[in-house]
Amino acid sequence: MSVNQYHGFLKRESPRNSEYLEECAKIINDHEIEIDEDKILDLLQITKRFPEAAIKVLNHCGLMSDQFFDANKFLIYERWKKLYDYGFTTLLNNVLDLTADLRSLDQKILPLKGSYTNANFYLSKGTMSRRPSFDLHNHDYDVIVKPIYGKSIWVVGNEEFELSPDTIIIIPAFTDHCVVSSPEKRLSLTINLTK
Numbered sequence: 001m002s003v004n005q006y007h008g009f010l011k012r013e014s015p016r017n018s019e020y021l022e023e024c025a026k027i028i029n030d031h032e033i034e035i036d037e038d039k040i041l042d043l044l045q046i047t048k049r050f051p052e053a054a055i056k057v058l059n060h061c062g063l064m065s066d067q068f069f070d071a072n073k074f075l076i077y078e079r080w081k082k083l084y085d086y087g088f089t090t091l092l093n094n095v096l097d098l099t100a101d102l103r104s105l106d107q108k109i110l111p112l113k114g115s116y117t118n119a120n121f122y123l124s125k126g127t128m129s130r131r132p133s134f135d136l137h138n139h140d141y142d143v144i145v146k147p148i149y150g151k152s153i154w155v156v157g158n159e160e161f162e163l164s165p166d167t168i169i170i171i172p173a174f175t176d177h178c179v180v181s182s183p184e185k186r187l188s189l190t191i192n193l194t195k
């Protein structure tokens, strides 16, 4: 698959890394991840899988909240679910051990990257009125975003586009990006190509 089929800015902004990034992108693009809203909500009800810091919710001030853990610092599902049902976006950290599809993706990236990968889920019921994600920002590492279900509108660099589950985004280091609109139920996997 040619890099032009991805949303990305590979050749223009990150020539040093472009071959490696393209290889990672191809693996991530081709890898099937079977997970729907029922399945992710089911997984979130596993007792003691989600300790404090594993889950955060972005509030309407643009700040991360974590006021849904018990005295032993494990998730209180019902308390978190209320925020989900109001339309706020949840960030699940480090999810590549969560299902067989995710574990096998980690194993496929490993020989290219040379280290195990930290990837996060962004989960939302969809919102027209709540903040869909972080404001425009960038990272000092490359990121690949793979939508699992739901469409969203993104800005990456100087371009705005709709992202659907048949496409991934390559976001080279230091490229500004944000989700500007997330009206549908959405789950996306953000793969951080870090250490």
Ligand SMILES: [Fe+2]
Pocket: 137, 138, 139, 143, 177
């Ligand atoms: Fe980001």
